[in-house]
Amino acid sequence: MIDRRLFLSCAGIGAGAMLIAPRMALAAVESDRRFVFIIQRGAADGLNIVMPYADPAYARLRGALAGDMAAATKLDGTFALHPALAETAKMFAQRQALFVHAVASPYRDRSHFDGQNVLETGGTQPYQAKDGWLNRLVGMMPGAGDDAIAITSTVPMALRGARQVTSYAPSALPQPSDDLLLRAGRLYAEDPQLHPLWTAALEARGLAAGSGARQDPASLGRLTASFLTKPNGPRIAMLETGGWDTHSGQQGRLAAQLRALDTLLAALRDGLGPAWKETTVLVATEFGRTAAANGTGGTDHGTGSVAWLVGGAVKGGRIVSDWPGLGTGQLYQDRDLKPTMALDALIAGVAAESMALDPQHVARTVFPLAAPVRPVTGLIAA
Amino acid sequence: MPPSASLSPAAIAMNRFGLGARPDDTLPADPKGWLKEQFVRFQPATAAFAALPDAGELVRTYLDEQRQLRRQASREQMASPVAAGTKSIEQKAARRDYAQDVQALYRQAVQARAQAALDTPAPFVERLVHFWSNHFCVSADNPQVTAFAGAFERDAIRPHVLGRFEDMLLAVEHHPAMLIYLNQIQSIGPDSLAAQRAARRNPEQRRGLNENLGREIMELHTLGVRSGYGQGDVTEFARALTGWSVAGIGPGGATDGRPGDFLFRPQLHEPGARTILGKRYGEDGEAQARAALIDFARAPATVTHVATKLARHFAGDAPPPALVERLAASFQRSGGALPALYRALIDSPEPWQPRPLKFKTPWEWTISALRGLGRSEIGAMQVAAIQNQLGQPVWKPGSPAGWDDIAASWAGPDALLRRVDFAQRLVAPVGDRLDARQLGPRLLPASFSRATAEEVGRAESPGDALALLLVSPDFLRR
Numbered sequence: 132m133i134d135r136r137l138f139l140s141c142a143g144i145g146a147g148a149m150l151i152a153p154r155m156a157l158a159a160v161e162s163d164r165r166f167v168f169i170i171q172r173g174a175a176d177g178l179n180i181v182m183p184y185a186d187p188a189y190a191r192l193r194g195a196l197a198g199d200m201a202a203a204t205k206l207d208g209t210f211a212l213h214p215a216l217a218e219t220a221k222m223f224a225q226r227q228a229l230f231v232h233a234v235a236s237p238y239r240d241r242s243h244f245d246g247q248n249v250l251e252t253g254g255t256q257p258y259q260a261k262d263g264w265l266n267r268l269v270g271m272m273p274g275a276g277d278d279a280i281a282i283t284s285t286v287p288m289a290l291r292g293a294r295q296v297t298s299y300a301p302s303a304l305p306q307p308s309d310d311l312l313l314r315a316g317r318l319y320a321e322d323p324q325l326h327p328l329w330t331a332a333l334e335a336r337g338l339a340a341g342s343g344a345r346q347d348p349a350s351l352g353r354l355t356a357s358f359l360t361k362p363n364g365p366r367i368a369m370l371e372t373g374g375w376d377t378h379s380g381q382q383g384r385l386a387a388q389l390r391a392l393d394t395l396l397a398a399l400r401d402g403l404g405p406a407w408k409e410t411t412v413l414v415a416t417e418f419g420r421t422a423a424a425n426g427t428g429g430t431d432h433g434t435g436s437v438a439w440l441v442g443g444a445v446k447g448g449r450i451v452s453d454w455p456g457l458g459t460g461q462l463y464q465d466r467d468l469k470p471t472m473a474l475d476a477l478i479a480g481v482a483a484e485s486m487a488l489d490p491q492h493v494a495r496t497v498f499p500l501a502a503p504v505r506p507v508t509g510l511i512a513a
Numbered sequence: 514m515p516p517s518a519s520l521s522p523a524a525i526a527m528n529r530f531g532l533g534a535r536p537d538d539t540l541p542a543d544p545k546g547w548l549k550e551q552f553v554r555f556q557p558a559t560a561a562f563a564a565l566p567d568a569g570e571l572v573r574t575y576l577d578e579q580r581q582l583r584r585q586a587s588r589e590q591m592a593s594p595v596a597a598g599t600k601s602i603e604q605k606a607a608r609r610d611y612a613q614d615v616q617a618l619y620r621q622a623v624q625a626r627a628q629a630a631l632d633t634p635a636p637f638v639e640r641l642v643h644f645w646s647n648h649f650c651v652s653a654d655n656p657q658v659t660a661f662a663g664a665f666e667r668d669a670i671r672p673h674v675l676g677r678f679e680d681m682l683l684a685v686e687h688h689p690a691m692l693i694y695l696n697q698i699q700s701i702g703p704d705s706l707a708a709q710r711a712a713r714r715n716p717e718q719r720r721g722l723n724e725n726l727g728r729e730i731m732e733l734h735t736l737g738v739r740s741g742y743g744q745g746d747v748t749e750f751a752r753a754l755t756g757w758s759v760a761g762i763g764p765g766g767a768t769d770g771r772p773g774d775f776l777f778r779p780q781l782h783e784p785g786a787r788t789i790l791g792k793r794y795g796e797d798g799e800a801q802a803r804a805a806l807i808d809f810a811r812a813p814a815t816v817t818h819v820a821t822k823l824a825r826h827f828a829g830d831a832p833p834p835a836l837v838e839r840l841a842a843s844f845q846r847s848g849g850a851l852p853a854l855y856r857a858l859i860d861s862p863e864p865w866q867p868r869p870l871k872f873k874t875p876w877e878w879t880i881s882a883l884r885g886l887g888r889s890e891i892g893a894m895q896v897a898a899i900q901n902q903l904g905q906p907v908w909k910p911g912s913p914a915g916w917d918d919i920a921a922s923w924a925g926p927d928a929l930l931r932r933v934d935f936a937q938r939l940v941a942p943v944g945d946r947l948d949a950r951q952l953g954p955r956l957l958p959a960s961f962s963r964a965t966a967e968e969v970g971r972a973e974s975p976g977d978a979l980a981l982l983l984v985s986p987d988f989l990r991r
Contacts, residue, residue: 173912194718241728241747242732243912244914281925283925283927285925288921298927298928299926302931303902307933308977311937311980314968314972318985321964328925328929332926335927379699425724426708426720427721429696431724431728464744466744
């Protein structure tokens, strides 16, 4: 039995050095920090991404799904990284990546759609909040205009809300004549729903001009970087990845998913160039998967999972986890990885430090429905 | 939804209930009667759907071919054991050919669906087919599901759209597309005969349940999430479902069924009685899950769930509670007879509000645009590719919840721009034959807004005018 080990290094409330006065925060936003949120839809299996190889229960529960430890990257004495994440492993070695394990949103049931709603709205119950936490974060940024972009055709829930954001995804459709665009704009001028969408769309298309983007992971990474490096472009971006719901055939499918995400992250890093050191990428999923393999080469819906922080601004090279263990009696409802850290607290702290905002203020604004969220700080360089 | 022109009952019947007016449509004098008459006019089997190749046949041929290749490979391997475990060139080629055949079948099925939507004499019922197909969605993201996706709508949805909810439910959950999509064919009772035999052969490899279908039936198809069931109910129902399978696919060895058809495999079924939502199910074999399904179909939670989704589809993103209650009461009274439910909907005031209540999805917008332009043959237009570009690929919602039915999911900046991009292409073949100024009032009888009429009238070409009509606020909504 592995000891219940405390890797937790978050400073929590009262980390004086991390508290930044709001006024300074406003000024600091001008300093070109970037924040990217990547959602993994379908409940990514954290136990197979950051594998607790030293936990003796792991191999017993997983059998053939335990993963290839010989090929995996040992991150520390407890955890190893999935071998498909070659570029991410390099970032970890360069202290530009860290993983938060046994993390979960306040949601404790096992519906993808409710789980994603809670993760994206930042509520405590599904459909309780009508807008997304990322939109509320955008609302804390000074200035007008392009504060955030979704690299998707429509705007995902996390970015919906009072603050106008834009969306853009590479399209194979031919572009219409300028006259048609002009007249369509006039048709929408008096329409409170369509007018802001239209304005945002034209701006995004203008920003994307000449990017020649495609839909593959490397292209999406480069496209996102190209938006984030435009002088007057957005500083917050959101991407969606699907296909994490591995009830069967998990070994091959998860490896392919992770290779794609690894490629995207590397392309984002390379595309951002010098801006990478000002960047935080948060990767999170709605919940984890069962601790045990399900007997059909996959895993079913679970609870605790892993969140990733990647970027030049991340104080990386470590695992942040109050590891609950996988032994008998240590699982949530005898089946899932037990969450020991609140994803809300992580998001609040990371988003605040990434954008040089006051963590307490961000926690209150971005998660107003939760019991007071104690932001996890100290993970991002000031 | 912002206020807009006041909509006439005829415009509502044709656009909100129907699939969009056609330029040659006669105005329904009695809009409610026009909708109800469609129950006798609807054609479950259309020529285009009937002409689809049999997906089962395609799968059978492929499986036979793979079996032969495997036999051949094992003979070769015995002769020369070096290349053990690798797929032969022939096997890879067969898989590639199969994937291409499946894609061709998928595209043909999408064409059939669009064709049915163009020439249906019952556009309201045809819309309901699309509604139910989305409620009970499969997602054609692996070749086997792709092969069956068109057949699923044709065989499990269309014949039951005017029947009883529980019959549609049973047809859906027995269909190979659903059993493959939600991993049911891999699920094995941990104490079943097959699991015991497998454990004797190889004690290392555990075999067991896959909860996916059981959970999604309860959460999405019937009771609805947060309706009071727990993880234990999901697991018990998944145990009851073990043995529900497809002949020729998945574990289970030789079968006497026709590959590609539903097959109950008793050797995979978890023995014993199950307790689900406090009720004991002591039935044997297939009847066990069937009994639970029928109870789910009649449960008050299911009734509310279905009524809410139907109300949302016709009366706005936030379904009016009074309408939901009325629909639920009708569902209960009729024992789940769907025509009674649709009549209750037609007779309710909420779906007749004279302002637009819904932002059209890409599919709704494309179909209504094609109908509005008077197109009667899909012809060479590649509907699958179009829906891909517009963000709603047919039968590929990417999640078992199906496509969202609210404006926020479709009214995005880039998504709006794409419709404008696409409108220009759509009108190209008819741009010089149709006058948008006359067409507008025909498609939205007594409801075409003055602002749109003015802008359409000022366009620099007839084609641009038509494209503007299709992307006008009036036409983007229903």
